[in-house]
Amino acid sequence: MQNPEPDWLFDTFADGVYTLAYRITRDRHLAEDVVQETFIKVIRSLVSYRGDGPIAAWIYRIGYREAVAVTRRRREDPLDPVAVAAEIDRPTESVEEQVLAGELVARLDEAINSLSEPVRAAFVLRDVEGLSTTEVAAVLEISASAVKMRLARARESMRRQLEEYLT
Amino acid sequence: MKVNCDQLAGLLPDFFDGDLSREQSDAAIDHLATCASCRLTVDELEGVRTLASDHGRLELPPESKERIRRSLGLS
Numbered sequence: 121m122q123n124p125e126p127d128w129l130f131d132t133f134a135d136g137v138y139t140l141a142y143r144i145t146r147d148r149h150l151a152e153d154v155v156q157e158t159f160i161k162v163i164r165s166l167v168s169y170r171g172d173g174p175i176a177a178w179i180y181r182i183g184y185r186e187a188v189a190v191t192r193r194r195r196e197d198p199l200d201p202v203a204v205a206a207e208i209d210r211p212t213e214s215v216e217e218q219v220l221a222g223e224l225v226a227r228l229d230e231a232i233n234s235l236s237e238p239v240r241a242a243f244v245l246r247d248v249e250g251l252s253t254t255e256v257a258a259v260l261e262i263s264a265s266a267v268k269m270r271l272a273r274a275r276e277s278m279r280r281q282l283e284e285y286l287t
Numbered sequence: 288m289k290v291n292c293d294q295l296a297g298l299l300p301d302f303f304d305g306d307l308s309r310e311q312s313d314a315a316i317d318h319l320a321t322c323a324s325c326r327l328t329v330d331e332l333e334g335v336r337t338l339a340s341d342h343g344r345l346e347l348p349p350e351s352k353e354r355i356r357r358s359l360g361l362s
Contacts, residue, residue, distance in 0.1 A: 127361050134355070138347040155347060156355045163359060225342050232343065247336050248343035253304050268300035278335045279328070286334035 124175065126163045133176065134159070136249050137183040143232060143244045144187035147194075154190060158183040176251060177258040184241060184259055191237070224285055231281040235274050242267050243274035288314040295325050299332065 134155055141154035161182050169178065232240060238260070245256045246267070253271075257264045279286065288310050290298065295318050301307045302315055319326050347355075 126359070130356065130359065130361055134352060135344065135346050139343070139345045142345055143343075152347065152351050152355070155351075156358060159355070159359055224338070228338055228342050232339075243339070244343065247339040250340060253306075268304070271303075272296075272300050275332050275335050278339070279331045282335060282338065283331065285338065286331040 123166050123169055126159075126166065129162060129166075129175075129179065130159055133179050136176075137179065139248060140180060140183055140241070140244055141187040143240060143248070144184070144237065145191050146233060150190050150194065151187070154183060154186045157186050161186075173258060174255055177255040180245060180249070180251065180255075180259045181261070184245075188237070227282060227285065231278050234281065235277060239270045239274045239277075242270035243278070246271055247275070290314045290318050292318075292322060292325055295319075295322075296328075299329070302329075303332070303336070 137158050138151055138155050141158075142148060142151035145151050145154065158179065162179055165182075169175070232243070235243060241260060242256055245251045245259055246253065251259070253264050253267050256267045260267065290311075295315055298307060298311055298315055301311070307315060319329060
């Protein structure tokens with residue numbers, strides 16, 4: 121099987137790696153650095169990629185390791201979630217939608233940020249990025265049952281924090 | 288097979304992944320049919336998943352995307 125083209129990989133996964141990296145680092149610039157480093161490694165390793173696992177899991181695993189590494193190198197004070205929500209780029213919405221979604225998005229960011237890093241990573245990969253539980257297990261290098269435990273913890277915490285938006 | 292509220296909570300990760308056995312799935316559905324509290328919990332957990340997929344994703348800013356593309360030698 122022929123390996124996918126670097127252009128296609130970047131177009132397909134750059135935003136997803138950025139989302140994961142931002143959710144781990146909570147820093148836009150660090151997240152951009154993670155995307156760059158991730159795709160340098162992906163493109164360099166592409167010739168040796170044997171296609172023996174889902175390519176999404178392979179790319180996200182490289183991105184996750186990179187995001188964890190840069191976060192450990194640079195511990196920062198907690199950021200103001202409202203300011204962060206205003207700063208980061210999201211898929212394009214109308215002005216009205218942006219106003220309506222503004223508070224919700226800030227609360228969602230706050231709730232995601234409140235999760236511990238291992239729980240947050242599982243939640244972002246599964247419920248934000250839409251990877252399967254098996255793929256999340258491959259990215260985080262843990263068992264599928266451990267992923268499910270983290271997801272249960274994440275969703276319950278998010279449910280309590282976002283209750284007013286869920287009914 | 289019957290499940291109570293605590294047992295249902297333990298089944299929910301597999302419930303959302305569609306990984307329950309037929310017997311477990313029937314028991315979960317039977318419990319939800321009679322327990323308003325668990326029904327609300329499941330609805331809210333579904334709501335969390337919907338919020339996350341609808342609003343949790345970010346886009347790399349276009350100028351950053353272009354800069355990284357160039358640095359990688361992509362067209």
